[in-house]
Amino acid sequence: MKKIYFCGSIRGGRSDASLYQHIIAHMKIDNLVLTEHIGNLSLSLSEKKPGQDQAIYKQDTEWLKESDIVIAECTCPSIGVGYELAYAERLQKPTYVFFRKGKGSLSAMINGDPFFHIYQYETEEELTALIDSALKL
Secondary structure, eight states, X not given: OOEEEEEOOSTTOOXXXXXXXXXXXXXXXXXXXXXXXXXXXXXXXXXXXXXXXHHHHHHHHHHHHHOSEXXXXXXXXXXXXXXXXXXXXXXXXXXXXXXXXXXXXXXHHHHTOTTSEEEEESSHHHHHHHHHHHHHO
């Protein structure tokens, strides 16, 4: 069982939230997903409390340190996900980046970094198969 840090857009947009939910449910069959809240369809983008951002930063960086692997769905651009990927690289965590073909382009800073394992996919079935392969390594 691996501890997975899953990255997906929250404040950058929730257009792929249902996809995140399916991916997380799939990974949870045999693993622990530390960031399963990313798939919560009712996650509020506008509700902010004092000190919340600092608490999120602290919790997320602790989860990144604890994780065995980082899985990122990057079709919807997100500054936060980019930061998480850089943090994962700093920690030397195996990091797999996925994005859908024909739905924009991946940041050059991510795509050009040889540290990341980057895969394009077309269907959710293809994505789950790619994730399964990454988790077996």
